[in-house]
Amino acid sequence: MTKTVVADGVVEIVLAASAADAPFGSFTPGSHIDLHLGDDLVRQYSLLPSATGTWRVAVLRERDGRGGSAFCHDELAVGRDVRVAGPRNHFALDEQGRYLFLAGGIGITPLISMIDEAAARGADWRLVYAGRTAGSMAFAADLARRWPDRVDLHVDADRGLLDLAGLLAATPSGTQVYACGPAGFLDAVAEHAPAESLHVERFAPLAITDREDTPFEVELARSDRTVPVPPGRSVLEAVRDAGVQTLSSCGEGTCGTCETTVLAGEVDHRDAVLTDAEREDSETMMICVSRARGPRLVLDL
Template identity: 60%
Template sequence: MTAGTIAGAAVRAETELDVVLARKEIVADGVARLTFRSGDGGPLPSWEPGAHVDLLLAPGLVRQYSLCGDPADATTLRVAVLREPDGRGGSRHVHDRLAEGDTVRVRGPRNHFALVPAERYLFVAGGIGITPIVPMAAAVQAAGADWRLVYGGRTRSSMAFREELCDRYGDRVSVRPQDETGLLDLDALLGEPAPGTAVYCCGPEPLLAAVERACAHWPPGTLHTERFAPKAGADDGPREAFEVELAVSGLTLAVPPDRSILSVVEEAGVQVLSSCQEGTCGTCETVVLDGTPDHRDSLLTDEERAAGDTMMICVSRARSPRLVLEL
């Protein structure tokens, strides 16, 4: 196993390491579960429920996948990947080309979907969005918390981990295949706010948007979501030129309307760790020392946006003429 720490945005340095695909198995229609082990038997990075990793599948092909194994097991990392025929090629590479015994470069883990302390938990998962929920359910069950999971999918056979979850947790898990029961009844599920409840949702964008609307009258901070595609309209807004001052590097750079901060900074020779370049993974999160960001990511909470302490420089811009960044 080779590993090293690479410097990125000043908020964080991350670890990259080579792992071996020890097992590849189909766990539902179109869903492959990958189990990675270190090449030399050494321990793998620690993580907590909600974390995801980058898989560096090929040059220019980096994708983020939620970890769905056991955080207490330092010998393996597990992810589940849905084949997306109309996707950008990552899932096709995993399903068609990645084989047991192959070495894959992994970056992370990182976690923008962590469990918060709460009296009770409501998990809402759609399709492959079940992956980060699997270790979350195990964690809250072990802690003796009150919780339930509502799990929707196209068909029963397409719903990964369905039998495992039902066998392990019984009636805490409600399985709702769309071809049998229709869309999830979010009005019944979320119509009345339940004080002390943390709501976690992961799944396709229509589900996430519907849950956000349904939770609009719940207390602030109740809903926690994770996206692996940009939120609809996230990058809307004016595209004016502005300046960025890099406090560590001592550079002041002009960002034109048609370019991102990330591309301008990289062109100037400043190394910044990045991955999705869509504002969803959090890799390029950068500390803001002065100025007002125009947040266009699909990751930060409303409270984090209002604070303006960090920003995703792959997509976000500036509301002030100049930003000062810790780069």
């Protein structure tokens, strides 16, 4: 493992498999991995383009974070073993189309591999990368050097806040919009971009303030069990309390690890992973945060 400062408050971490493990394989643009940093400290980071056999991520120090970024900056030392899971991809790049990539701060990380892919395909694409200051914008200089005619670096301190409404209004119809960044940035993008062409990845859970937790039951089809889910308890917690183990990582609806197939019932989706169309179909749900809209759900567990 190596660690390098690449911007104000941002470190780049390059990981390689230990001699006892299989080499790291390839990944699709938009993928992320889990870093197991300690007991109950698991965080997800988007993969950057990297040399064969390595995985590369960048971590922003979060001033009001929950400990993961501080650990990466202060405790994670060169040569230290770190358990890694993944990669997984809930932010995949469409195979065809014209692309507008919108990055807010550290949200640039999943977009770089997408840009490389779009450029390799000869696709029509543009990147608008916004940051508070030039020094806070990781990888900005390299992106501008490689694609000076396609990359717009928007420094808020020099140009004011990015006019997302105007930018998106001027974007040709049918353009696929891929956005990643802070919650406020993504909310503004979602307000002005056509829902059918918008793809976002959120680093923080959605704020749910208008829904009550009502009790319901979950039927576990493969386990032949029915589990009550009371208010204040998640489906994941109820299922584990009943002795049925299932994968989970973030516990807040942002990573997609706990995605579970829904066989019957109506879901109250509260995750930040699924698209509007996927929520409408309700073929799967994130059981760490989402709940039932009715008295019963049937899950493939």
